[in-house]
Amino acid sequence: MIEAELKALVRQPSLMLRTLEGAHGPGRAEVYRDTYYDLPDGSLLAADRELRIRDIESVDGTRRTLLTYKAPREAVPGVAGPGAAAGGGVPGGGDGGWERGRAGRGAGRGARGAG
Secondary structure: OOOOOOEEEEOOHHHHHHHHHHHHOOOOOEEEEEEEEOOOOOHHHHOOOEEEEEEEEEOOOOEEEEEEEEOOOOOOOOOOOOOOOOOOOOOOOOOOOEEEEOOOOOOOOOOEOOO
């Protein structure tokens, strides 16, 4: 599986939730717990790579565990860098209270392991 991800800083969470739920219906809540691993010399992080175990728990108590690896980030043509404001693109018009950009990896990381 290959994944591409855009992250956005949400300035107005309640507005964003209303906008998304109005366009797509109710969302689903999940709790993620990430444990990150690196080589003793820190070379994975230094090379912008990540190795982690992700435990996911749904509201109904369903649990699943994923092993994930992220390769170094690459620039995406046409996507603004960190902190760039987005114009439009949200159903219903306006910016929906969000700012498009590439959030730094590791925001909200769980416990870090050694491995």
